[in-house]
Amino acid sequence: MKAVILAAGRGSRLGELTKERPKGLVKLLGLTLLERAILSAKEGGVEDFVIVIGYKGEKIREEIGDGKRYSARIRYVENEEWEKGNGLSLLKARDHLSSESRFIIMMCDHVFDPSAIKKLVNFKEEYPFVLLVDRDLSRDTGEATRVKLSNNLVIDIGKGLKEYQALDCGLMLSTPEIFRAIEESLKVGDDSLSGGIRVLSKKGGVRALEIDGFWMDIDTPENLSEAERTLLNSLTKPEDGIISRSINRRISTRISALILKKWGRVNPNLISAFSFLIAISSSILFAIGSLALGGILAQTSSIIDGCDGEVARLGFRRSKFGAWLDSLLDRIADFSMIFGLSWGYWELAHDQVVWPLCFLSLMGTFLISYTGSKYELDFGELAVFSRVDATRDVRIFLLMIGAILGRPIETLLLLAVITNSMVIRRILITWKRWRESP
Template sequence: MMFAVICAGGLASRMGQYSSDLPKSLFELEPGVTVLDHVLERVGRAKPQKVVLVTRPEFRGSFEGRVGNRVEVIEADVEEFENLYSVYLALNRVGNPFLIVMSDHIFENSMLMDLISHESDKAFTVCLDRNPSRSEAMEGLKLYLVDERVIKAGKDITPRYGIDTGLILCREKARKYIEEAIRTKGPKAKISDALNLAALDGEVDYVDVTGRLWKDIDTPDDLIKARRMYWEILRRELIKPDDGIVSRYLNRPISTRISLAIYKRRIKVNPMLVSVISFIFCIISAILLSNGMLIFGGLLAQLASILDGVDGEVARLFRRASGWGGFIDSILDRMSDLALISGLSLSLGVMDGSILLLAIMASANSILVSYAAHGLKSLSADIRKLRMIPVTRDVRIFAIFLSCAFSVPIAALLYISMLPIPYLLASIYIAYKSGRRAEGKVLEKRKPLPEVSEESSEAASLIKEILLNSFKMGFALLLVRLISPSISDIRISMQNFSIEGGFLLTLLDFIIIVYFGYKILNPLKGIMDLISELIVERAGITRTVFWRIITDLFYVILLAVLWIYLPSLARPLLGDWAYRILSIATLIFLIIFLYDLIKLIYRTFEDAYIKILDKIARRLSG
């Protein structure tokens, strides 16, 4: 059983006129939904035994009017206090373990679920974001890690490893550190004080929530950003963890936006009606397929697959989800699957024994895959790895769509009848493992004893390795240049295929650069790691952000190199059409990584850009 403490004692001084009569956690994210509503809904999904909210006396009435009997509201007994004192006041009202949640933070539900499911006996477990923006890193509670252990927390340390997100799980041992910090510093004690005391004893660990959405709301500008982020959080939370690859990357991006558009406009849609429409589309698709209209039938099946997600999403957004609706949706899905497989089989024309066998296997496997997934959920088994075998309903329908688009319906029938077999075998194995979980050996994360220091510094060794491999690469390229006059005119012909000496020389250059380039990049990464320690301290960013920038930059350079060497390498081997396709693909990836690099740099230094633009605007206007 779990408890929760919500800290709502801040003065919101940076909110100015907006917080004079109302605490900022009661500001609305959408009409009728406050920041506190958002927090309580996600905490409520963890089914805590009790939730305690700590606030100031002047705000108690506002909070009690909002939360009713769902939350116990208590007030601070001093005027000036920090967030740890709020937790301290609630200690005798909650059991173990308990969550510490900030009332002015919005966050994805998956962050909280990962925190709660994290197995640990440490006093504190925090959520670590390694990829905050520069402004978030400068203002947030930074965490300092050594060998992946939290050894220090504070707002005044370098943000090289990341920041806390305001979600902390406390176990029984956390109480003594909280009480000790209060005894030492009184009401002015901060959560970082308790974390630092625990870190000295190795009693702080973390879960990595990098990439998840969350926002600390301190200023009016933060509130504007939080309101935009809120919709993306809702959209992400509509995606189920067991969604297949097609659903995750094609269907859900479309269906969730349709569902959110319906919700934003407050259009009352019955989820059951959407399920029925999706079912009707599948029946029509099956009829079209059976009559040989493959393209239209396949398109309609894929459209039905997208709509199949809208019903559940709308039900969750409008709080109309029910077991009855889920049951009917499941029945309609199975009937739709059987109809589509029947239509696909009839589209082949001749129904001989082999086609009939494939149709029976495909029908049975479609039902068994769904049955296996539901069975594993009842065992509380982790089925995320099963997504690696692409046989979920979204993938099966997409296979029908693709096979019909290329006029080879037999391909989809073979796919649906054969590929679920390894999925079902893997399901049996996971079910077996879920009932026989061994504790396993506890491995220590430290260097072997005794630690022996190297004679030369790490930086010197890395530089030596870089120079040595650079010399080897230069020497190898020089050898290629020396032999080039001898083989540049050679031409090797085999029937309709020929290779010229110039191509072989270019290929040799490419192999040498790739081989030694890798041997240079490996120690170069170590050098960059040392340099990053200096850069992150001066730039005010985390190491993760730094390495994301370096990684994107590396891929941009690599793709640019491929773009240079591609014409001479690919055209002789692949021909004009394949060469053009490969060139377009390289260009697309180059644009994607370049866009990601620009977006990352902008997001990280957004506040700095805005300040520079403001200065320029003031000078121009003045």
């Protein structure tokens, strides 16, 4: 499916940010709004784009290019009348779209969860026009286009509506019928895309579809900051452990934001490798007896370990291989740190009790990871056993505390006890769940 992105406007309310650059090139967490629009649509399966440019359009051509960088095809259409309504922008793209049965329409200044595009692409009912809407009116940041609904049909649309039930999210699935509708709207003096949609809506041709995830219209610098906050907050995962939620994520999301702003779409596997190197250094420090420093490095690595996934998600660089490799390196790091600590203590005290404890900690640590991934595999659902669990963030935090306090034996004992008892608990929980719905 093709998508057309309307990126002709200036966005003067963004002030200084759009003095030298068009709105589409304003950056949010290291990516321009246009890049976000393209990459979000790509996750929904769109690979062929038409971008309508106007204000400082040559800069967009220069920076975004022909799409090779995004494994997409991008063509440009110029709209010299960019100071007028955006219905004219869409009309300029007519030649590229009139032979398509359906295409996506996007605004370059709307940020949204990629699931929204998937929802549009997968929508199968036949309507001349499908508009994504949000019934949560509190999301209106002041400039939203309002939508009046009757059941699932749009019956009116416009910024000035007094009575309305939803907001226009700036994402649409259209047929070429929209072009004639805009022309009709032009005759009555309305050159906006909303004007065209209104014409279709009067004929019962506009289906409203509810958006599921986050979306935001970026008009002001405040909107930009809020979008950044929302994106960063969305990075917490349901399977995050208690230390991750209360400490690690707060720091790692800030680091990820810095990384994205400084280097853009970094390869997340590099971050995984960096975090792994810190963990291995920590193991070596443990082994040569520098317990406190080793502990601090261990926790540092645990925090940075959150960044690879975050940068991958925010930079649209998630990959199955990356996720797989990251878990693998985490497991090697877990093992090395426990063995390093044991060896360090052995060299110091030559007390053989360290070895059974080392073994039990390794086994418990291993079984926590294994029961988790095996559970997801066998039962086909996320392995969340309880809010407090011996997840990696918790284990490494305990390792740091124990190492700083200079108590390796007690730390290993504690790790062995909590990991193995959590494994037993997981077995019981799984057994119970399975008994209840086999």
